[in-house]
Amino acid sequence: MRFAYFPGCTAPGSAIEFEMSTQAVLEPLGLQFDEIPNWICCGATMGHTTDDNLALALPAKVLLNAREMGGGLEVATVCAACYNRLRATNYEVQHREDRRAAVARILGEEYGGDVGVRHLLDIVVNEIGTEALSEKATKKLGGLKVASYYGCLLVRPPKMVAFDDPEEPRSMDRLVDAIGGEPVDWTHRTECCGGSFTLSKISIVRRLVNDILSAAKDAGAECIIAACPVCQPNLDLRQAEVEKQYGEDYGIPVLYFTQLLGLSLGASPEAIGLDKVIVDPRPLLSAKGLI
Amino acid sequence: MQLKVPGPMVVSDFTQQVEAIIGQSVSKCYQCGNCTAGCPAAPEMDFGPQRIIRFVQLGLKDLALTSNTIWTCASCVTCTTRCPQEVDITGVMDALRIIAQREHYPVQDRYVTALNDIFLGNIRTFGRQYEIGLIGKYNLRTRQFFKDVMLGPKLFFKGKLKLLPHRSGNVREVREIFRRVKEESAASSANRAGRA
């Protein structure tokens, strides 16, 4: 299966292990991701909170670039925020004539929302399927207790991003199950981590991150997996300061789902960037005999 | 506080301004408070989202645009997802932030707008985000020189902060997009002003 790949701005930097592990799982899964030439930033939250035209023009430009690649390719992305913006743009130009006309005036080109957008999680669970995945996953996770954290933008709002339930999503849980992990039943799968405030309103972020970590701990999770390059650093990088502020001791490694997936597909710890994670997952994984 | 209705009550220009951006009528909101109930940032807001929608319904522009609520919304879309009347509350928050910035309302919270400015400035310059530049510029602009100072090295030594920006080959086109967006947004504001 071939897709037009939109890596997003965090891929070469803060989410480099997400990018590395994504690249590591593609071949074993039989996926081909061709990077969209000269892709630009989708504008993220900063775009849609500043200018309604900019919010659509940037993603529409990305989607037009993807269309130019030919072959009617769907766009694939791993960043939940990018995924959300691209899908939202499609929805808006499909449903609102005024927005569609504005986008055409800005870009000098009509865009009607015809380029499909998929998240890698959606592709893995719904195209490849958990059964096939289970066969491909030669290195089972040995009942590793995993809390699947979806965050906000992957599943909301449901009319724009509809591949899983907005309140009780289970795609990642099913993935974990297929590769031999034990998905823990927990309450904070879709609670917001305050991602868009990670630089500007740290006190809110700390409160929300503490709630999420505490729920994962209560549920007996040994690690958390995420599908968003904003959520993961929030939970990982800020874990130490949250522990300090709230007097807790979590020590829960927060991985990208692609990292666990890569591990189960036989990738080396280096290839999936396990060393890049701040709360080091390697002691846990080696205790479990997984690395 | 007092809401004075000097003449026949009509839908205010402000209400229409918001509705034009979100593409939906705010009269759908029946003030059940579900948005406030589920909002992760509500404890830090001076008014819950439901109050802000009420201000929009009644055309109370100053109250809506000077509240810290619109800058405390995390855009997590919980409210929109659960709204029983299917009002796009997150969209209303966006609309209010857009109007406040366009019309240079005194922003209660310079942290968010500063970040937005730098973030979008980076896109305009490089076509993509430049993370270390973002963090550095942001701390300079908001005069928090030592904020997160311990996190930087963590990221850097993990190889997660690149000192040089990645440029998109599309930078010229991106600048053109920013230029036309400015024109388009100015035109649509003028249009609305003309109608009013």
Added chain:
Amino acid sequence: MARIGVFVCHCGKNIGATVDCERVAGEAAKIPGVVHSENYLYMCSDPGQLKIKDAIRDKKLDGVVVAACSPHMHERTFRRAVAEAGLNPYLAEMSNVREHCSWVHQDIEDGTAKAIDLVRVMVEKVKLNQPLTPIRVPVTKRALVIGGGVAGIQAALDIANGERDVILLERDPSIGGHMSQLSETFPTLDCSQCILTPKMVEVASHPRITLLTYSELEEVDGYVGNFQVKIRKKARSVDMDVCTGCGVCMEKCPVKKIPSEFNVGLSMRPAIYTPFPQAVPNVPVIDKENCIYYIKGKCKVCEKFCGPGAIRFDQEDEIVTYDVGAIVVATGYSLYSVGEKPPGSTIAGYGEYGYGNIPDVIDALQFERLASASGPTEGHMRRPSDGAEPKTVAFIQCVGSRCPEKGITYCSKICCMYTVKHAMLYKHKVHDGDAYIFYMDIRSGGKNYEEFVRRAIEEDGVVYLRGRVSRLYRKDGKVIVRGADTLSGTQVEIAADMVVTANATLAQPDSQDVAQKIGIAYDKYGFFSEKHPKLAPVETNTAGVFLAGACQAPKDIPEAVAQASGAAAKVLEMFAVDELEREPTIAVVNEDTCVACFFCKRICPYSAVEEKEIKDRDGNLIKLVSHVNEGLCQGCGLCVVACPSKSIELLGFTDEQLFAEINALAE
């Protein structure tokens, strides 16, 4: 030459504001054949009707056109007036200048011009009207009541006490319905069972009532006064005549773990069971899906212990047929579930409330069972997860109701009142407990209802919080309730021991099937449609079929009972005469030209077309023709359209009349 009178009604300002009625009357007077024309403020009123009667006598009218509202509204009124003046009522017609002119036009010129056209059309039709005589059909003076809840019970008792026979049909093993599950009732707090069970016993012992429980409607045939109904009596596997109701079988049954329907899953029942101890009839049924004998072929423990020998494993379903003259539909409601949306449903669940998977979040009916002295905890407040007494309880209203996002726009009407009752009952049982009610509006319209709400707040200390609840989740054995109070403008978080949701009232899941069997209309939610929302709330559009209770719309007990008595009165009114009059506007076949293709027979939705033999004097068959049974024909006109040899006419709507109308418009 015809002598037609035209009467134009202003309907106050309803027509008069957008149609110049005086000008319409003036123009009508110029139509050839019109000998009288006038306009009046309210033509349906007594003085208005008098004007028509006087004109018929004075001007010797042979046709009347009333330009007013819809025939649906007042055709009967005007035809009766015309008949009182000695004219055949079917020589009077209505032009609908309200719905078709004044209500759809803004401009008085447009409205007036169209009204004049419509009057002209109807005048041309009336010129060709023939006197018709209503068809008389006999009435079977026995009623079928479908549904044995409080509405069905009330309707059945009222009809039976009016000395008419009643078949009361109930699909569950016992009558009683939802009301038998309730603990106490608002606003008086009298015990539901105490006021209902005597009525249930009265039903069972009433000589005029035939009670068919564990039975379902299969088929309805026929028409008003003459329905044939087919009923499936499901096999109970217990001989009702032999069983003494001792209950030993239920004690001995080795299957113990079937969630009780009556206790809404809060307790378990055996495979042979009565829903509750006060069941009527007090005869158990065997639940074949869970009975070991029916699954594995052996067990028969109940049979072994049954003293009188009433167990009948070989019993089969039985189909019985009854002739009835009227049907009362009282099939009740079902409760919305917060669980995941079933496939094909347009109504979604509450993922934000965990899709019903949080053990200490119960629905309103479960709370009723919890609070009921006959319930699984004998009325003690015990939460499901660990049996502990909950000290903090949150009640959430409008769960599903008034929520287009979930697919329900309407207000379920009864939840405001039962929720305040719940909170009050809770406070009466747990004095040191806290009760919080999340609400959007308190709709307490009803006798003593508002006072009841005030009592809960002022005397019992129930705390109302105005806002919806966005999320429920479990933490440390508590249910975290994330709500809001919009009056103070704050987010509210309560760590509750138990949460009670006031789920929306839905139609029965199979209400559409039932409606189609009986031939009545329903709305998009599956609630049955009344004939007129104000003036015929008990009738349906199908003559002889009446509605009672929550199958029509959410209703509380007094309303359901009132409507049931209303339906019973309608039935008794019908049964007060020996023959019913039916509209004579039915199809008739021209036997000379009919070629016996029987297209009409195939197309008729009412099975009213029969094959008729035409014989000569010696009894030899000459030919077959179609014949329309005038008792069954509803005058829909499908056969008229279908007939290839144009051998069928609809009386009152003949081709000649319709062409005259079209020609009048074309002039």
